[in-house]
Amino acid sequence: MARVLLLSTALVVLYVGVGAWGFVFTPDALGIPLVWPATGVGLVFVFLYGYRLLPAVAVGAGLIAILFTGDMAPPLERVVSVAATVAATALGAGLLRRWRFDPRLAHLRDLGVFLVAGGGVSSGLNAVVGAYGIAAGSEQAAFATTWWVCWAADLMGLALIAPLLFALMGGRFLLPPGHDYRVGGTLIIGIIATSVVVYLVPLSLAVALPLSYLAFPLIMFAALQCPVQITTGLIGLSGALALTATGLGYGPFAALGLEHSLLALNAQLGLLVITGLSLTAIRSEREAAESRARDHLESLARAGRINLMGQLSATLAHELNQPLCALTTYAQAGRRLLQRGEPEAAADALERLEDNARRASETVRQIRTFASREAPDRQSCSPAEWVRNAEALMRRELGQRGVALQVNVAPELPPVAVAPIQVEQVLVNLLRNAGEVLAGRPDARIRLSVYRRRQELVLQVSDNGPGIPPEHLSRLFEPFTSFKRGGMGIGLALCRSIVESHGGAFTARNGNAGGAEFRFTLPLEASHGHAQTDRSSGG
Numbered sequence: 001m002a003r004v005l006l007l008s009t010a011l012v013v014l015y016v017g018v019g020a021w022g023f024v025f026t027p028d029a030l031g032i033p034l035v036w037p038a039t040g041v042g043l044v045f046v047f048l049y050g051y052r053l054l055p056a057v058a059v060g061a062g063l064i065a066i067l068f069t070g071d072m073a074p075p076l077e078r079v080v081s082v083a084a085t086v087a088a089t090a091l092g093a094g095l096l097r098r099w100r101f102d103p104r105l106a107h108l109r110d111l112g113v114f115l116v117a118g119g120g121v122s123s124g125l126n127a128v129v130g131a132y133g134i135a136a137g138s139e140q141a142a143f144a145t146t147w148w149v150c151w152a153a154d155l156m157g158l159a160l161i162a163p164l165l166f167a168l169m170g171g172r173f174l175l176p177p178g179h180d181y182r183v184g185g186t187l188i189i190g191i192i193a194t195s196v197v198v199y200l201v202p203l204s205l206a207v208a209l210p211l212s213y214l215a216f217p218l219i220m221f222a223a224l225q226c227p228v229q230i231t232t233g234l235i236g237l238s239g240a241l242a243l244t245a246t247g248l249g250y251g252p253f254a255a256l257g258l259e260h261s262l263l264a265l266n267a268q269l270g271l272l273v274i275t276g277l278s279l280t281a282i283r284s285e286r287e288a289a290e291s292r293a294r295d296h297l298e299s300l301a302r303a304g305r306i307n308l309m310g311q312l313s314a315t316l317a318h319e320l321n322q323p324l325c326a327l328t329t330y331a332q333a334g335r336r337l338l339q340r341g342e343p344e345a346a347a348d349a350l351e352r353l354e355d356n357a358r359r360a361s362e363t364v365r366q367i368r369t370f371a372s373r374e375a376p377d378r379q380s381c382s383p384a385e386w387v388r389n390a391e392a393l394m395r396r397e398l399g400q401r402g403v404a405l406q407v408n409v410a411p412e413l414p415p416v417a418v419a420p421i422q423v424e425q426v427l428v429n430l431l432r433n434a435g436e437v438l439a440g441r442p443d444a445r446i447r448l449s450v451y452r453r454r455q456e457l458v459l460q461v462s463d464n465g466p467g468i469p470p471e472h473l474s475r476l477f478e479p480f481t482s483f484k485r486g487g488m489g490i491g492l493a494l495c496r497s498i499v500e501s502h503g504g505a506f507t508a509r510n511g512n513a514g515g516a517e518f519r520f521t522l523p524l525e526a527s528h529g530h531a532q533t534d535r536s537s538g539g
Contacts, residue, residue, distance in 0.1 A: 004049075008056035011045045015060030016067070022157060023068050025247040032130070032149050034263065035243055037157030038064065039089070039126055043118055044165040046093040048103065054086050061085040084129035092122025103166035104228060106284035111277050118162060123154035149263075156266045159273040160239040164232040184230040190218050191234055195241040199251035208252035212242070212268065219272055223279035235276050239269045327356050380415040380525065383450050383457060389420075390427035391448070398431065401439040403446055405431070410451040416522050418502055423459075423522070426495045430461040430518050433492075437465045437516070455524055456504070462517040467510040476508055495520075 018037040025034045042057040065078040095117035102110045131147035194214045197203075203211070215238045222231040246253045246265050253265045330353035337346035387409055398405050431446060438444035449460045468476065476492055496506040499520045506520040 011056040036153040037161040040158035040162035042089040088125035127151035199245035219276040403444040456521040460519040
């Protein structure tokens with residue numbers, strides 16, 4: 001109950017406050033404000049917190065009627081106007097809920113629903129009631145003309161204030177973590193400075209009117225780079241400053257007369273609102289699509305790792321069998337040495353037992369991490385670590401195939417921010433593919449080189465095999481295209497996707513001296529990205 005009372009009080013105060021501000025812009029004796037944000041306030045509160053706030057809407061509308069229109073309408077007409085306002089608010093909020101409107105305005109569909117339900121239905125019905133009352137009480141007011149002015153006022157007020165209230169009251173008062181507050185502050189200063197120049201500095205109409213469009217690039221930048229709270233806040237701030245200055249007789253629009261100037265300004269602000277909210281929705285849709293693509297890539301990557309684990313099962317069994325057998329041997333030896341009364345020798349045996357237990361545990365940990373379902377976190381780590389882990393997984397299998405592995409890692413390489421498991425997966429895929437091609441060939445060799453080239457790290461796997469047939473090069477990275485028996489055709493495509501998701505590039509070619517050469521790059525962190533080339537270890 002206390003929460004409802006608090007929300008109702010806030011609604012009434014805000015409703016009456018913006019209504020009073022709207023009545024500043026009343027151009028003639030008919031009392032029609034040319035901007036009316038109160039409709040947006042009621043719609044947002046009722047949509048977010050339910051129909052239990054409709055009585056507060058009635059109180060706010062009633063206070064507006066008493067304070068500002070008491071002399072222009074009889075009591076019965078004011079009661080009907082308040083009832084119609086409540087009904088229009090309830091209908092608009094109901095349509096938003098029925099059409100599953102997302103108050104984050106994260107999709108173009110949500111923007112369309114907002115404009116239809118709020119601007120079309122709620123504002124339209126309010127305008128009908130207002131225009132009918134004015135036309136009925138004045139011989140000078142035609143219903144059609146009056147309705148148009150009332151609807152434009154409602155629509156502009158709704159468009160300026162409702163998106164901001166949705167962004168702030170939908171549980172998102174705070175900006176997302178990691179956001180640079182300086183960007184938002186700079187944009188706010190830019191909007192205020194632009195408004196001061198356009199509306200307060202005495203400029204000719206030919207200069208001031210084009211300058212009024214300086215708000216557009218600022219709003220567009222905010223929509224593409226900043227959280228929705230900043231974008232909607234800038235739209236509301238820009239509109240409030242422009243309308244207030246024009247209503248007080250300042251700026252390029254004031255020279256047209258209050259009615260024509262505010263209608264012209266409303267048209268410009270309407271375009272600003274549509275531009276800003278559309279770009280915000282497009283950006284949100286793009287980010288959502290990128291997030292889904294990352295999730296899909298990680299699912300494919302995990303499937304690829306599980307497939308690799310199955311293919312490397314013999315190697316993994318050997319890696320576990322050795323320390324487990326050693327555990328038994330050292331445990332038996334330790335028991336015998338204790339029985340003989342040789343504690344120092346027994347302690348040495350127990351120490352070796354502990355080392356092998358740790359080795360087995362580390363092997364199991366690596367297997368679990370490699371096959372983990374969780375999306376790997378990116379962390380800053382040494383390239384030598386990924387290479388060492390990939391080499392440990394592949395050296396035994398390559399040895400069984402009669403393939404020599406030569407690893408050259410340039411010294412003093414800087415750490416790189418990556419998901420280590422994914423980079424290891426790429427290396428294991430490349431080493432295994434090369435090993436399969438070279439199996440049974442005399443003097444088979446694979447060279448894994450890691451070096452720095454300017455602002456990127458280069459990892460290269462080359463071999464002395466037959467190379468890649470020229471007709472296969474153009475289709476090498478196409479998904480589900482395999483040129484080896486039993487292949488699924490996702491290995492290299494997945495490798496390239498992983499590398500590109502890290503901001504790198506993946507290429508394949510035939511080496512100058514024969515054999516295949518696969519190379520991928522990873523961007524270095526900014527603090528390590530000064531121009532430098534180290535080619536002592538790679539081609």
